[in-house]
Amino acid sequence: MADGESDLETDRLELDLETLYIYSNDNCSVQSKEYCSEFCKLVEEHTEKWHLPLPQLKVLRTALTGFTRATSSYPDDCQHVCYTLSSLALSFFELMLFFGKEEFQEPPLKDILATFQACHRRLLRHRNIHLMQVRQVIKDGGPWERPTLQAILKGTGVTQTEMEKYLSSEKPVFFELRIRYLQACQRVQEAIALAKSCLKHPVVGKHLFFQQAYLTCLYKTSLHTHLHKEIAEIDARDAVEIICNTESQEKDELILSLCKDFLIQQLHNGDMYYIWDLVFLWSRLYFRAHPSKQGFLSECRQLMLSAINARAIFPFIKVITAEMGYEGVPLCLEICATALQTDSQPDPVTCCLLWKTIAFLLPGDLEVCRLCALLVFCLERSVEAYKTVYLLYTHPDEEPHPHHSLVKTNIRFYILQVLKEGLFFDPEFWNLLTLRTHCLELITDKAMRDSLNELREEEELEEVEEEWIPSYWMEEESCRIQIDTPQLHLHANTAPESFEVIGQEPEGGEDGDIPVRRRRKKRRWRRRMCMSDVDYAEDPEVRYPVKNNHSSESPSKLPANRQREYLSRHVKNKILKRRGRKPRWLLLEMTRQTENLSQRGTKVSEGMRLRGAGVADAKGGSRGCK
Incomplete structure (x- = not known):
């Protein structure tokens, strides 16, 4: 738009701001929140009409002038006024990044900055730190004119002391806005240098944005060696937050690659910390970037086979069954059986979970459920596990039909073979009485007493029946x-x-008896x-x-x-x-x-x-x- 149109839009904003003066009265504690809320909505509405930094700066100058006049009756420590001033200051700084030192001395930017400094003098009583730092940036000639910053961006020699002193002079949000600007302008190398310097600072480096920006820049420059090294040092909780923050800013392929790298790192370490969140995020990102279900199953197979902790397969099973339904059951069963067979030092709790998961995935296969129940009983040796075995073996036998089964015959045979390897005895040709006798022999002392008491009670069942x-x-x-x-x-x-x-x-038996x-x-x-x-x-x-x-x-x-x-x-x-x-x-x-x-x-x-x-x-x- 032309300058005349921008001036006309500025006049309209002044008229709209005058309508908000009704909130400027003595009852400041009640009216300050309403005024600041309506003021921010109005400024945002007028700013969105422009897509160039200079017209937007004109809108902000008019808004700051009206806000200074309207809030003169508000107290110095009003929180709503402080928040609004911080938003205006950061908006000014973000638009100033598009201009160099030479343009700061030319109209109309020179007039806009002069108005800002005049308003700043009237707003000093609020002691807003963001407003003060923007005023200092204007005094230095622009957001890019500090010698230490120029040395960091160019990669020239700068001492650690000078760098820490400069980074401590401003709030981290100002460096964040600089890095975002460099990324948007495809100045990736400068963004990497500034983000790396911020990460080395003991205070500024605690902000996850700089880690996020550094990783995304390394990915864009194909520096995968450095990328994997940085990922190995990041906590899983921070990784989840980085992925969530990057989701709305970068492309799906980039976010999916970062999430997969974080997930592989956790699987190789055998750490279950935030593994459920990573698997869930990875599955969502994969289906958003690749709608192929067979490709998803193939990726899940590779990831699960790379896990050194058998418990890491449970979040994958949850995601596969939720996304694929019955189509993913064979893969889940195969991975469970593989985990039981390849685990050199099986954890009893994990083994029980794997057996129960297999029975959950095949509820209609009576033979598989019986074997899983027997394995759980042999490990737990409790009365409850014995009751489950008893109920399953008193159920009528069923012949499995290959066309009605969820898995193929070879997978089912492999599962049965793996399950029978963990049994102390083969119950295939045993009747219920023999199986019951052997199960009671395996029960521990305390549970044995309970079982014996239950068996004694069976003598009284004749009257009950x-x-x-x-x-x-x-x-x-x-x-x-x-x-x-x-x-x-x-x-x-x-x-x-x-x-x-x-x-x-x-x-009594035969007629002779x-x-x-x-x-x-x-x-x-x-x-x-x-x-x-x-x-x-x-x-x-x-x-x-x-x-x-x-x-x-x-x-x-x-x-x-x-x-x-x-x-x-x-x-x-x-x-x-x-x-x-x-x-x-x-x-x-x-x-x-x-x-x-x-x-x-x-x-x-x-x-x-x-x-x-x-x-x-x-x-x-x-x-x-x-």
Whole structure:
């Protein structure tokens, strides 16, 4: 824009600043914050309309003049005024970097700087250090005119004492603005010299920006040897902060390379400090620069294989599963198995984490989960680990289907081979009783006492099973029979006295082991059934009585108490048949799972029991009359 247009824009800014005078009154503690906030918004709005330093300096001169006049009633120690003055001073200095010493003596820059000095004299009461240093820079002839600074930029001889004295004379933010200007102008060598000098200063060198600027300049000049040397001396926490600060200033490729170098350094050192943050940042930067998923998996493989600490693979597994889903599971499993096989001095906690991670990645593979649970138990030898093994081995066996598995057969075979190498015994051909015996032998003394107490409690499970499980299933079965077969009848005069014997299986083994008394009782029952005029259908759950053609008496329902006795024994012998008793903790888990089902059938079961009780009373009454 022309100078006339800039002057017109300056006049508009003066009018807008006059509208803010309403905040200039005696109540300074309330109005100072509002005035400074509106002032900064207004100055920023007018400055953004220009893209050249000189028109922007004119805007700042007008803003500084209005601010000086408006804040005359504010106290000297007002913090909002101090912050605003610092922002104006730094803005002046940043724009002054574009001008040399000769231009400082020519209009209109000469007039702008004279106005700044006049305002500075009126603002001395606030004792703003940034404003004072800008005034000193103007007095020296510009931000580049100090002899020591010229020697540093040119790389000529300068003593350490002179350099430290000069760097201590200004705030670090002024050197930061100089380095940013040199980087923007592609004066990389001068930026490297100034950043390196600042890093050597004991106070200025503590600011991470100078380290960040030095690393980025080394990368741009392809000085990779010096770059790696500097990265090796940087803390991981500072590395994360440097990457985050550089993200909005440099290209993605440069930031990704720096992040990868920091990550490789941590992996080679085996340090887990801030490794999760570095992996997360690296993955985000990689997908932003390279959208290829296969390339991401390849990079992850190389990085994980270079780690000397097995725990370093866990953040990679987290990132891979989050970004790739099921596609990244095979690589995660392969790396876990490799870490288990190549670790010469395995850490017990890390091994447990690796086994649990493998089981987490393959939850549908029962064989892999069983082996992982056994390995964890052999290492921890705790009751909780034993319960996990017991639950997995009581689960029905499943044949793995190659088309439904997340990993290929060769990877699965490799994982199984690595897992079996860590076992003390091979459980492949063992039954549950043998496996249980060997597991109990490995439990430590304290845990062994707990396990033995639990085993003793198993002796009391017979009463619990007879009281809870048969009664529950009896109610469900009785409801189903009475609802599904409402025409179930039995002659009152032919009701058997030993109805509970029907469907009961021998408990003593073969027929030769059955007691003589029970065999005689069974024969009497068979003769009575032959003589009776009732015939039973061939049903494995309940024997439905069918009325004989020769019978002429009115039928009656089966007594409810006899049904319960029969179903109780039927459930005990048929449904609950197993090789061994379940432990109490497993039974309690079954109880919790079936409580919801039992509550649903409560109303129906109560009605059926009441109706069965009525039938039983009627049966007793008929016997009494007889």
